[in-house]
Amino acid sequence: MRVFASLLAISLALAAPGAAASQGGAAPRRAASLNLCTDELLLLLAAPDQIVSVTHLAQQEAETPLWRQARRYRANDGSLLSVAPLRPDLVVTMGGGGRDRRRIAERLGMRTLDLPFAQSLGDVGDSIRRLALALGRPQAGAALLRRITMLLKSRPAAGADTIWLGGGGRTVSASGLEAQWMALAGMRQRAMRGDRVSLETLMVAPPAILLRSDYRQGQYSNGQRWLAHPAARRPLGARIIATDGRRWTCMGPLLIDEIARLRRAA
DSSP states (O other): OHHHHHHHHHHHHHHTTTTTTOOOOOSSSSSSSSHHHHHHHHHHHGGGGEEEEEEEGGOOOOOOOHHHHHHHHHHEEEHHHHHHHGGOOEEEESSSOHHHHHHHHHHTEEEEEEEOOOOSHHHHHHHHHHHHHHOOHHHHHHHHHHHHHHHHHTSSSSSSSEEEEEEGGGGOOOOOOOHHHHHHEEEEEOGGGGGGOOOHHHHHHSEEEEEOTTTTTTSOOOOHHTTHHHHHHHHHTEEEEEEOOGGGGGGGGTHHHHHHHHHHOO
């Protein structure tokens, strides 16, 4: 409930009159993102005419459901130099660059907002809040936070034993952000040593639900070949539910709709 209270407080603060003005200065007119995860946040929160550039990854169908929207804008390679000619007044980054990047950006007349890699639902909410305020669009942030809060308030009381499964037997931490999202769909991620699943485990101790990521499922690789094994494809006694793996890369607000769908499926 602590996460619920935190997100509710953030949502109310964003919705309060004058929230945008509290940041000082005019809202940016030309915002650019240098990271796939900030691309997604920018595309969800900014007004369309505020965006001047997103990374080339955001324009690839295999990487994000927002690829069509992203292709409306100039692509960059994730560096400040690649967006400098576009003269953005806000550059959004994530977990990198530090003081050197900020100094370079300041010399080029660009304000930067560096968001951390989210480790919890509270972190997701905080990043939404910070970017929404930086863009001068607090209501857009409040709308997303209300939807997450609704999922938290209505989460199932008990979770079904679940293993999230990706290529090569990769799974997720039972205490990580992925598991926190899964809990909102009524799924309890099983703790697995090294966050890996063996074919033997799927054969002798299958979960109630096997949540299979379809990330790059059409790509030929050892990881995809592993997923094609009968023990991974149809473990005896497990219910198989496919999930859009692209939405789990950043584990941000793109998971809101997916969690609602998984809740219905489970």
